[in-house]
Amino acid sequence: MILYGQQSINQQDIDSVVAVLTSDYLTQGPQVPAFEAALSAFTGVQYTLAVNSATSALHIACLALGVGVGDRVWTSPITFVASANAALYCGAEIDFVDIDAITGNMCPTQLAIKLAEAAKQDKLPKVIIPVHLCGHSCDMQAIGKLASQYGIKVIEDASHAIGGYYQSEPVGNCRYSDICIFSFHPVKIITTAEGGAALTNSSELAAAMARLRSHGITKLEAELQRQDQGDWYYEQHDLGYNYRMTELQAALGLSQMTRLQSFVCRRNELATHYTQLLTRLPLTLIQPLAESISSYHLFVVRLPKAEQRRRIFDEMRALNVQVHVHYIPVHLQPYYQNLGFTRGQFPQAETFYNDILTLPLHPGLSQKELAYVVDCLEKVI
Structure with missing residues (x-):
């Protein structure tokens, strides 16, 4: 995996x-x-x-x-x-x-x-x-x-x-x-x-x-x-x-x-490589501000069709790629619903959640593994 x-x-x-x-x-x-x-x-x-x-x-x-x-x-x-x-x-x-x-x-x-x-x-x-x-x-x-x-x-x-x-x-x-x-x-x-x-x-x-x-x-x-x-x-x-x-x-x-800067540098290298390879897919990438350098803890993409997310998620996991979703909007959690929050209050957050997918990203990820992730994503999309 x-x-x-x-x-x-x-x-x-x-x-x-x-x-x-x-x-x-x-x-x-x-x-x-x-x-x-x-x-x-x-x-x-x-x-x-x-x-x-x-x-x-x-x-x-x-x-x-x-x-x-x-x-x-x-x-x-x-x-x-x-x-x-x-x-x-x-x-x-x-x-x-x-x-x-x-x-x-x-x-x-x-x-x-x-x-x-x-x-x-x-x-x-x-x-x-x-x-x-x-x-x-x-x-x-x-x-x-x-x-x-x-x-x-x-x-x-x-x-x-x-x-x-x-x-x-x-x-x-x-x-x-x-x-x-x-x-x-x-x-x-x-x-x-x-x-x-x-x-x-x-x-x-x-x-x-x-x-x-x-x-x-x-x-x-x-x-x-x-x-x-x-x-x-x-x-x-x-x-x-x-x-x-x-x-x-x-x-x-x-x-x-002592390795913080090398970790962040590697994460940015991988994010750049992802960005290049994903241009062939109908995805929207979550972007950092122009005046910033991200530490790239996560690499999140938005899928073209929200209704396909569950199928894509399951098929990627079956191909040994541990995709994830970050995050379920807090106001939709049962505890917060009991506090009075309702669906529809924060529409951008809810739409964002519906079609996002987190791809693997960490310093130990190889270029070959990253290419495999993109190939798998292209296949299942």
């Missing part, structure tokens, strides 16, 4: 993890801050907080921005459910902004229309979470300008996009956002097995997220204010969570960072 996504693990990665296993620390040792420093150095952001998943990062990002009961959070309907769930964890209301049909990302025009209507009704969101689908950056300048105009905070869900660039700057630098989120799941650009990170240029937000990822506990204030206490002393200031990343995960991530 040619997999749609797959981690790339080499001997350096293995040696890095084994070294931790023979060290004095399995959690809360030197590897986590070293990994955080590598992420900050690559993106140019001031603060990075490594956690056990991107979902955890989204959760503490919302909490750090003060999201709670009575607040509203907007995101894209074309994303994994975690982007929306994080707001619900905080007791907030969730809503969605329809997508741009070319990029699959949150549409700035639709966002502007929805914000203007919300302002009239005094129902503006507290936070907007644009999602960089496939590793293609959203139009963050346009989204950031609208957010600033209305006094709204922005969390970039860049779970797909580490290693990508927007306006010649690395995704994750938070130029147009308050916090940016990365994922290190095995099929993502780099992996820590499971893991995520929250990046920000705000010292206040960084401090809040640092507390929230570790039970809301800090020793800093205790050291400043309780000098009469011993090293055992700590204080809980927030209702936090155990979202810490382990030393094993961080060591793997730190090793993977």
Whole structure:
């Protein structure tokens, strides 16, 4: 089976993890801050907080921005459910902004229309979470300008996009956002097995997220204010969570960072090769913005006839090509339907979902395998 996504693990990665296993620390040792420093150095952001998943990062990002009961959070309907769930964890209301049909990302025009209507009704969101689908950056300048105009905070869900660039700057630098989120799941650009990170240029937000990822506990204030206490002393200031990343995960991530640029380069080479070979087929390709370099976590195409998707999907799988579909619109999930969302609310997202297909793309994919994928797709279409 040619997999749609797959981690790339080499001997350096293995040696890095084994070294931790023979060290004095399995959690809360030197590897986590070293990994955080590598992420900050690559993106140019001031603060990075490594956690056990991107979902955890989204959760503490919302909490750090003060999201709670009575607040509203907007995101894209074309994303994994975690982007929306994080707001619900905080007791907030969730809503969605329809997508741009070319990029699959949150549409700035639709966002502007929805914000203007919300302002009239005094129902503006507290936070907007644009999602960089496939590793293609959203139009963050346009989204950031609208957010600033209305006094709204922005969390970039860049779970797909580490290693990508927007306006010649690395995704994750938070130029147009308050916090940016990365994922290190095995099929993502780099992996820590499971893991995520929250990046920000705000010292206040960084401090809040640092507390929230570790039970809301800090020793800093205790050291400043309780000098009469011993090293055992700590204080809980927030209702936090155990979202810490382990030393094993961080060591793997730190090793993977040395190959991040080569991974992204290879993914772009494969995407270019796909684009060339697919010109002979009646497909529409999901495109990154002109002023960006995608990390190409996914390679998504739109089929000519939506009603043929299931047959094509099954026949490709039978030919040992693990095609996939990313994503079912969140508002169509049963849980969200029970919250009052209905079919037809976000027509671009629904049409997009009906005819998309994800083709295999990962650094280990060979040119021969890619050609086989295209040949199979041509055959079944």
